[in-house]
Amino acid sequence: MIRHIVFFSARDKADLARVRDGLKALGEIAHHDRFEVCENGRVDPMGNDVDVVVYAEFASWEALAAYKADPIYARTTAAVRPLRELRLSADFESTI
Template identity: 45%
Template sequence: MIRHIVFFSVPEGGDADQIETGLSILTENPHASVLEIGRNTRSDLYDEKVDFVVYGEFEDEAALAAYREHPLYKKSTALVRPLREMRMAADYDTAKAVRKARLKD
């Protein structure tokens, strides 16, 4: 499974509700097994730059690629890109992820 995590920030004076509406279009994309849009709760003590998180799970790289090519993804991108400030994304294969640190004796 591929996890897709994207962080967005809203510029000062920007319209967070409009960005959320644009990002919410992604939840209708049929290629994601899970797709969530969340507003940052700002509970981190050190960084307040992120306003939204997009979290997605995909069966494999092909499903993620199909998601990115879907018209709903393109529609969301066209609406959100001119409104957002920062965008930072990461994808990783859960089968290769470190799940628990093991201490050596």
């Protein structure tokens, strides 16, 4: 299983809901086995710069590539990019 985790911060906190809701459109892409968009709970006293987390699971690297190649992905990126400050991404193969 491939896990895809992306962290975002809103450039302007007034746009946080627009960032979150914009990213939820990625859930319409059919290639994932699990997909979530959540706001950071901010329970850690350090490193609360992250506002929104995208978490997805894919059966294979090919499924992740198909997800990123979908037109919804490009539209979502174009809509959210101007609203975000930080974007950190990690993709890894899990054995669990």
